[in-house]
Amino acid sequence: MYIKLLQLQLKTLLEYRFAFFSQVLGIFIGYISTVIVYWLMFLRFDELNGWTFKETMYVYAFAALTINIAAIFFNHFKTMDQEIINGTFDKYLIRPHNVFFSYLISKFDVAEFANLFLSIAVLIYVIDVNHIHFTAVKIVFLFLGIIGAVLVNAGSLVLIGAVSFWTLKSESLYDTILWPAQFLSYLPMGIFPKIIQVLFTFVLPFAFISYYPSTITLDKVNILSAPGLAYSSIGIGIIFFLISLSVWNSGLKKYNGTGS
């Protein structure tokens, strides 16, 4: 079924080739401009609180990749409010599957998928320029870190979708909270005030999108006041995603009750 859906998405794409290419191009420009901004910034400082330009680029590339992977599968949770307002959300409740699953597989962001190749290439490039020496442990934690970060990103998208069960309008939450928060996660969290670090560790675990897992790869775990955090991204990712999922499901229950 999933494969069939994928085929359909690709066929839809062919119907709107121009829109697809402009979206891919948009993502690409986003990449380039962020890099330029950082590069200009680092022309003025050699280091950012102990982080070099190359290391900061690694944090950015890691975050971008994991946000990208989550977006492929979960991007449409951002616009779930539209489906609820239009009443088209009802169709997921008359399918013989779990509603979350039905909605999840209803869309697959092909442009983000195309972008994945770029994200991977960029990450490999920054790994190369940082001359990282990989050990078995570091490789394992690199992958666990990616999975954990993807789950944090996915969880936050699911959470935004869940909000639309209550307020009917949730996309603006992405613009006002998630997008700026994602932007902060592109940078080494250590440069921010303590309060923001605590917020992004325990409330919205966005520091796990890149900062904490990056410290392992870049041999910087010792700079953390609690080094254990670096190794717990996978656990935090799973917990955060499950919490988001249960919020989503209780929103669904409320929807069953009111249906509007």
Place this chain on the structure above:
Amino acid sequence: MALIEINDIHKEYVTYKQEKGFLNTFKGFFYREKQIKEAVKGISFQIEKGEMVGYIGPNGAGKSTTLKILSGILTPTSGEAHIAGIVPYQNRKQHAKKIGVVFGQRTQLWWDLPVIESFELMRYVYRIDEKTYRENMEIFTDLLELDQFSSRPVRQLSLGQRMRADIALSLLHNPDILFLDEPTIGLDVVAKQKIREFIKQINLKRQVTVILTTHDMGDIESLCNRVILIDDGLVQFDGEIEKFRHTYGKERCLVVETKEPEDIDRLVLDHGQITKREGNRIWIHFDRDQVSPTQLIPHITSQIEVVDLTIEEPSIEGIVSRVYQDKTKN
């Protein structure tokens, strides 16, 4: 046990009062007054397998709410529903395999792709085996002429074609029950006819139980043997269409054609009223319970010279509009 049994279903919605004025709008951000609106106030009915039931009522009567409860989308505030032994909103997944739902105003087809792709997808969603799929597609193509447009993207279809495709799509997994929410809305006469014919065939051949809401009484007359009229969240009438006509359609209309138009001015009636006059023809409405045509006609012919007489039965459309209007008056 009946296939569909619902018992004293209530459904309340919580809405928030919106007050006028800028200051009040601002206040509304922080505090809103709760209002409970009871959309369904205790509905019970039973439907047997193979029945075709017309579910009618004015806008806002609670039709869609009931339909949503029956299809498992909504949970009622109180009361219970059993469909083939399943509580739809508790065993949603299991229930979904047995029902087909069509929302007239919202398509379930994949908007940008050829119709056939949506059918292919449903084959996977409902795990329909190859043989059933092929058989069904043959039948639907035959009855609905799907092949005329199955390779065109949905957005390019006419409303009638889209509706045909939508109904076929909802029947692909051989459901026992079909819920149709305004299946002929916005369609032309020919398209309506095609859809009705198809629903009739499916009901006949497969014993599919059909519940349809509509505002088009032509749908009811050509399809249903039973009507459930709901208004204000309650069942106002439940029974055969003939009985419906009998209960609410007591008024008849006698059309009289006189020889001389001036004769009409001399006519005195004990019962009934002249509602329309056109040249030498008049329309007299009378209540069948008060006076029978066999009394009324001699009464008229004794006074004036009559050329032609016809008695018009009330149309379902006319009856329903009168019932709705009476309701709003109260």
